[in-house]
Amino acid sequence: MHTTTQQSPSAAPPGTAAITTSGLARRFGEFDAVAGIDLEIRTGEIYGLLGPNGAGKSTTVRMLCTLLGPTGGSATVAGFDVTEQPNEVRLRIGAALQEAALDPKQSGIELLRLQGRLYGLHRDEVDRRVADLTQMIDLGEAIERPIGTYSGGMRRRLDLAAALVHNPDVLFLDEPTTGLDPVSRARVWDEVRTLNEQLGMTILLTTQYLEEADVLAHRVGIIDGGRLVAEGTPAELKRQVGADLVIARIDGAASDAVAAVESIDDLEVVDATDGELVLATTHGAAKVGPVAVALADAGVELRDLTLRTPTLDDVFLEMTGNRMQHDEFEHAHDEQEGAAR
Numbered sequence: 001m002h003t004t005t006q007q008s009p010s011a012a013p014p015g016t017a018a019i020t021t022s023g024l025a026r027r028f029g030e031f032d033a034v035a036g037i038d039l040e041i042r043t044g045e046i047y048g049l050l051g052p053n054g055a056g057k058s059t060t061v062r063m064l065c066t067l068l069g070p071t072g073g074s075a076t077v078a079g080f081d082v083t084e085q086p087n088e089v090r091l092r093i094g095a096a097l098q099e100a101a102l103d104p105k106q107s108g109i110e111l112l113r114l115q116g117r118l119y120g121l122h123r124d125e126v127d128r129r130v131a132d133l134t135q136m137i138d139l140g141e142a143i144e145r146p147i148g149t150y151s152g153g154m155r156r157r158l159d160l161a162a163a164l165v166h167n168p169d170v171l172f173l174d175e176p177t178t179g180l181d182p183v184s185r186a187r188v189w190d191e192v193r194t195l196n197e198q199l200g201m202t203i204l205l206t207t208q209y210l211e212e213a214d215v216l217a218h219r220v221g222i223i224d225g226g227r228l229v230a231e232g233t234p235a236e237l238k239r240q241v242g243a244d245l246v247i248a249r250i251d252g253a254a255s256d257a258v259a260a261v262e263s264i265d266d267l268e269v270v271d272a273t274d275g276e277l278v279l280a281t282t283h284g285a286a287k288v289g290p291v292a293v294a295l296a297d298a299g300v301e302l303r304d305l306t307l308r309t310p311t312l313d314d315v316f317l318e319m320t321g322n323r324m325q326h327d328e329f330e331h332a333h334d335e336q337e338g339a340a341r
């Protein structure tokens with residue numbers, strides 16, 4: 001995409017923290033939606049806040065965007081305190097949040113122009129930014145049509161462009177691809193990567209999709225029940241779960257198979273039942289061959305041999321005892337909705 005010469009107001013130098021939180025908390029009535037979160041997100045980083053429905057992701061983002069006051073702890077965004085200096089924060093952030101209310105009668109281009117004027121950009125600056133952004137989101141002539149005619153994916157991309165009109169230092173994306181088809185999702189991912197790589201924009205995105213956090217985020221924070229339960233690069237998090245798993249499906253007694261693989265280094269038998277042997281190792285790819293040879297030498301008939309690396313879902317399971325996908329409907333607190341705004 002094209003960039004403009006517009007400078008953000010006093011951008012933070014690279015390497016400094018773009019977002020910090022210390023014990024950040026939000027209580028609704030008696031319910032702790034966010035129960036003390038510590039974050040340090042570096043300038044230029046894509047940080048993924050991953051968690052199931054109701055984990056506290058949106059509440060965290062709304063506090064960082066100055067839309068909701070914390071009930072505990074503190075936070076800075078682009079070097080300014082969200083409670084003490086909300087106007088300074090707002091000038092430097094862009095946000096595409098879940099509840100984006102787009103006027104269906106307005107055209108895409110009108111929305112972008114209005115957004116530019118709201119941020120006080122000069123008319124020629126607005127025109128330049130809008131031209132760059134419409135090229136980036138590539139809606140074609142639909143950009144002139146009423147938003148009411150847009151698909152979900154088109155609205156989401158327009159919303160992303162609207163968040164970028166004033167060239168923010170820090171971009172917040174709350175579940176940017178929820179409900180999108182795979183093609184639209186991939187387009188949003190490309191746009192997020194481009195913004196980060198070409199403009200060095202810091203991006204905090206929330207997601208319920210393990211794959212999204214895995215492919216997009218430099219670092220991931222796993223959030224559950226309002227708490228950060230794990231944090232690291234996707235690779236680090238997966239390593240925390242431990243080993244690669246080599247799974248051998250066999251015909252015959254497990255005891256023979258266990259005896260056959262016993263002498264192989266760096267291999268731990270996790271589970272052995274008749275028919276299946278589950279082996280843990282730090283370097284799964286290097287063990288597939290030796291396992292196959294050892295089983296064949298011992299006369300154990302091998303039906304298939306698979307290698308599975310841990311996923312972020314395995315990390316979530318290890319940290320919380322639940323699989324993410326199964327948590328979806330367990331966090332309904334609607335009765336408290338609006339109780340203590």
Ligand SMILES: Nc1ncnc2c1ncn2[C@@H]1O[C@H](COP(=O)(O)OP(=O)(O)OP(=O)(O)O)[C@@H](O)[C@H]1O
Nearest residue numbers: 028033053054055056057058059333336337338339
């Ligand atoms: N205004 C409110 N009043 C009462 N409870 C609220 C309010 N806003 C959020 N909550 C509750 O706080 C918890 C965290 O909500 P939040 O929206 O931050 O979760 P989330 O991780 O973003 O989930 P989702 O993926 O559904 O957006 C939920 O249990 C939610 O019901």
